[in-house]
Amino acid sequence: MEILNDMLLYLPAIIITVAGLIVMMVDAYTKNATMIYTVSVASLILALAASVYGLFGPTVDIFYGMATTGGTAAFGTALVVAATLFVVVLSREYLTSINHNFAEVYTLILFGTVGMIVLATANDLVTVFMGLETMSIALYVLAGIVRDEKTGIEAALKYFLLGSFATGFFLYGIALLYGATGTTRLADIGLYADAGLIYWAGVGLLLVGFFFKVSVVPFHMWTPDVYEGAPTTITAYMATAAKTAAFVSLILILERALPLAVEQWSGVLVVIAILTMILGNIVAMVQNNVKRMLAYSSIAHAGYVLVGLAAGTAAGYSAVLYYLLAYTLMNIGAFGVVAYYERHKGMQFNSVDQYAGMGYKQPFMAVLLGIFLFSLAGIPPFAGFIGKYQVFAAAIQADLIGLAIVGVLASVAGVYYYLRVLVFLYMKEGTEEIELTQAGFPYRSVLLLLALLTIYFGVLPGGLSELLAGFHQGTLYSGTPLP
C-alpha cells in the first residue's frame, strides 16, 4: 500500500503522463485540436494545483528512495508545471499563426514536462538520468518541429548531437561515482568526503552534464543556434522549464550528494559563473536579433544562478529558487511578446531595427515587454531585481565578494541590451508598414498575468522568501561538515 501513497505524492507527474497518453490517442483517432488543447490545459491546471499542495507537504523519500517530495523538489515541480501551462496557452495561438499547430507538440510538451518533474524530484542518480533523457528527447524533437525551416532542422540536429555528447559524459560520471562509492543514492554518496581520483572525475563529469543542460560557458555553444531556430514559444519552454528542472536537480545533488565537497565544487562554479556572466552579457550586447539576444541573456542568467549555487549555503539555495521563479516569469513573458511580433511577419522578424516604432502600435504589448525587460535587467520594483539581490547577497555572505562584484558589473552591462530594445520600440521611427492585429484574449491574459506576477514578486518578496528559506533550514551543510 505504501506504493499507492507514494503515487499520491507523485500526482503531478501522473496526471500529466495520463494526459499525454490521452492526447496521443485523440490525435490518432479524431485529430480534434480543441480537445487536445483542452485536455492539455486542464491536466496542467490540475497538476499545478497538486504540486502547489505538495509545496506544503512533508519532505520524504518515495518509491524506495528513488524520488523525493516537498521542499525544493515540490517548488521545482510547481514551477515547471506553471511554466508549461503558460507556454501551452501561448503556443496554441502562436503555432496556429505560423501553421504548425500539430498535436504532437502537445504530446511532446506533456511528456517533456513529465521528464522535468522526474528530474526535479530525483533522489537517485539513475532517476536523474531518466528524467534528463525523457526531457531532452522531447526537446530535441520540439526544437525541429518547424520541419520546413532549414534553421529549425539544423538547430534540432545540433542540439541532438551535442546533447548526446554531453549525455555520454554525464552517464560516465554516474558510472565513476558508482565505482567510487558503490551507490547511486544521493544521500549515500554524500557520506563520502573524498574517494580519490575516480570520485573527483565522477563529480566533474556529472557537473559537466548539468552545465550543458543549463548552458553555461563553455558548454553553451549550442544555445544561440537552437534558441533562434526553434519556434519562439518552444524556445521559451526550453529556456525556462528545462533550465529550472535541471537547476533544481543540481541543487538536490549538491546539497544531498556533495555536501562535503563544497569547497571543491564551489571553486569550479565560481570560475564557470564568472566566464558565463561576462561572455553572456558581452555577446548579448552585439546581437541585433532579439531572439538571439534573449538566448545570450539566458546564458548570462544561468551565470547569476551559479553565483547563488557557488555560495553553497542555505541562503544561496533559496535565493536560487527565487531567482528561477523570477527568471521563468520574465523570460516566458519576453519570449511571448517576441512571438507576438513575429507572427505578423513570419519567423524572420526578429531584428531589433524591425521593432522601431512598434511601441505605439499596440501599446499594451509594448508596455508588457518593457516590464519584462526591466525585470530581466534587474531593475526594481520587479522580480528580477529581488532574485539578483538575493543571489548576490548569498554570495557575499559566503565570502565570495569578488564573484558578487563581477556579477553586479556584468548585470550593469546587461542593462544596455535590454534597454536598447525599448529605445527601438519607443524612440525610433518605424520604416516598415506593419499592421499589428490584437492578440487573442488568452494570450494577452497570460502575458498580463506574468507581468503582474513579475511586479508582485518584485514588490512583496517577503512571503515566498520565508517559505523558500524554510526548505533548507537545518537540513544541509551550513559551514561545518555533517557528522
Place this chain on the structure above:
Amino acid sequence: MSVLTEYVWLIVAIPLLGFLINGLLGLSSEGYRKQKTLIGSLATVAVFIPFLMAVGIFFSMGADSEAVVVRLFTWIEAGDFTSDIAYRVDQLSILMVLFVTGVGALIHLYSMGYMKDDEGYWKFFAYMNLFIFAMLNLVLANNLLLLFLGWEGVGLCSYLLIGFWYGDMVKSEAGQKAFIYNRVGDFAFLIAMFLVFVSVGSLDFDVIFAGLSQIPGDYVFWIAILMFIGATGKSAQIPLFVWLPDAMAGPTPVSALIHAATMVTSGIYLIARFSGLYVLTPEVMLFVAVIGALTAIVAATIALTQYDIKRVLAYSTVSQLGFMFLALGSGGFIAAMFHVVTHAFFKACLFLGSGSVIHAMHHVEHKLHDKGKDVHFDVQDMRFMGGLREYMPSTYKTFLLSTFAIAGIPIFSGFFSKDEILAMVFNAGLGQYGTVYFFLWGIAVVTAFLTAFYMFRLTLTTFHGSFKLPKLIGAAEGSEKYLHESPVSMTSALWVLAVLAVIGGLMGVPDFFVSTFTGESAHINWLHGWLEGVTHEPPLILSYAVKWTLLALAIVVAVSAVILAYKVYDHDRGVATDAAIAKRFGGLYDLWSDKYNVDEIYETTIINPLVKVSDRVLAVFDIKIIDGFVNFVGAFVRFFGGLFRYFQTGVTQNYAFALVLGVVVVLGMLIFG
C-alpha cells in the same frame, strides 16, 4: 477598534483600484475611452466609497480613542532597518481622510461635467484617483517613509495634472516648475528623515513620538527646521511659493483639489503631526510663524493686483496657507487644522466657481467662432467679465457665500477659524519672543483686511456691474446671450461646498462663547476636544475681555474691508479703482503687480549662473571626459563581443571541441585543485 478600522487599507486601496481600472483599460482599449460616463462614475465612486468608510470609522471613534495602527506587511527590510506598510487611524488622520475624500468626491463629480469634451478624459480621472491614493497614504501613514511615498506621489500627480494639456509648452513648463521647486523642499525633508532615523533608530511614528525626549537638542532643531523647509515646498511658502500661481495652468478641478484643498495643506498636516517635536524648539516655532506671516501678507498684496481670476485665487491660497503656518508657529496646531478644513471647503468652492465662469467664457468664445467672428480674448481675465450674476445665479450665490467665508464675516466658517488663529498669535505674544509675535499679529490683522478686500474686488468685478466683453471688443457685440449656467453635475458640487463653507465653522465655536456667561469651563468647541489628544497645543491664557475684544476687532476689520470694497469696486469701477490705488501707492503697487520680482530674482541669481556653469564647464566635462570614457568602454566591449562571436561559427565540431575543453578545465580543477 471597529471592524471597519481593520479594513482601513481599503480606503487607500479603492482609489488605487480605480486608477488601475481606468488607467489600464483606457490604455489598452479605444472603445473604453469613449465610455465617459462609466469612467467618470467609476472614478467618483472610487473616492466616495472611501469617504463612506471614513464616516463609519469616524463614528466608531471618540475623542479619547487610542490611535489604532493597522499593519499590513513589512515593506522594506534591510539590516536593522524595517519599514511597514502600516496605517494609523487617529483623530488627526481621520479628520484629514474625511475632508480629502469628501471634497475629493465632490470635485470628481464636478469634473465629470467640466472635462466632458476633453480627449484625455480617462487619463484625467486615472490621475485624479492616483492622486487621492497618494494623498491618503500621506495622511494615513504610520511611518515617515510611507508618508514620504505619499508626499512624492502627490507631487507626481500634481506634475502630471498641471501639465495635463502638455501640448501647450507653457503648461508643461508650469508642471516642471512645480516639480522642481518641490524637489528642493523634498531634499530637506529627506535629510530630516535621515536625522530622525539616526537619532531615534526608526521611522515609525510610535517610536519617534515615544523617543522625542531622548533626541539631542541640536537634532530637534535641525529636524524641525528641515521638515519645515520640506513643508514650504509642498505648501508653497516663502521662498518656494512661486510654483503655485503657475500651477493654475492645470484644469480648474485640479487647482481646486490639489492646489487649494488637499495637497498644499500636507505641509501643515506634517507639522501638526509632529507638534510634539516643534514645541520643544521655540526658535523654530518663531521661524515658522515669521515665514507664515510674511507669506500671508506678500501673497495678499500680490492678489490685490491680479486680473486672472485663477491667479487671484492662487495667491489667496498661498496667503491662507501662510496664515496656517503662522498659527502653527504660534502653537495653534488645532487652529491651523481648523483653518485647513474650512479653507478646503470655501477655497474648493471658489475654484470650482471660477471653473464654472471659465467654462461659460469658453462657451462664449466658441459660439463667437461658430458665428464666424474671429474673436480672441483671455477667458480667465476678469476685466472681460462683469454682470455674470444674472446669467449664472448658482455660481454667483455659491461664490458669494464662499467669499463671505474667506473674508471672515461672522457665522461663516472662515470667521471662526481665522479668529482662532489671530487669538493664538496674540496669545503667543504673551510668551517667549512676545514682541515679535505681537508684530506678527499686526501683520495678520492687516492681511485679514486685505483678504476681505481683494476677494470682494474679485467677486464684484466678475459678477456685478455689466458684462464688459462686448464693450471692449466690438466684434463680440451681443455675446452675453451665449452666457449660461453650468450643468447640474457642476452646480450641485458647488452648492454642497457652499453649504459646508457656511456652516463648517460650527465644529470650532470657541468655548468662551458659553463660558463667559456661565462662569464654568465649557466644551462646545468640538474640534478642540477631538484633536486635543493628538496635538500639543499650549493653553490659551487670554482673559475673556481680551478674547471678546479680539473677536470684535476681527469683525470690524472684515466688515470694514467689505464695505470699502463695495464702495470702490461695485458698478464697474474695478479698473478705474485699481488705477487710483496704483497711483496712490506708486512703486509699491508696481512691486505687488510684479509679484515682488521673485521669479526674476531666482532667474538672475540661481538659474542663469547654473545654466552658464552647466554650459561652459559641466557640459564640456560631460562630453569630453564622461562620454569619452563611456564610448571607450563601449568600443572595448564591442570589440570583445565581436571576437567571441567569431568563435560562434555554427559548426558543430567546433562546439564539441569547446565542450571538451570545458571538461578538461573542470576535471583539472577538481582533481588537481
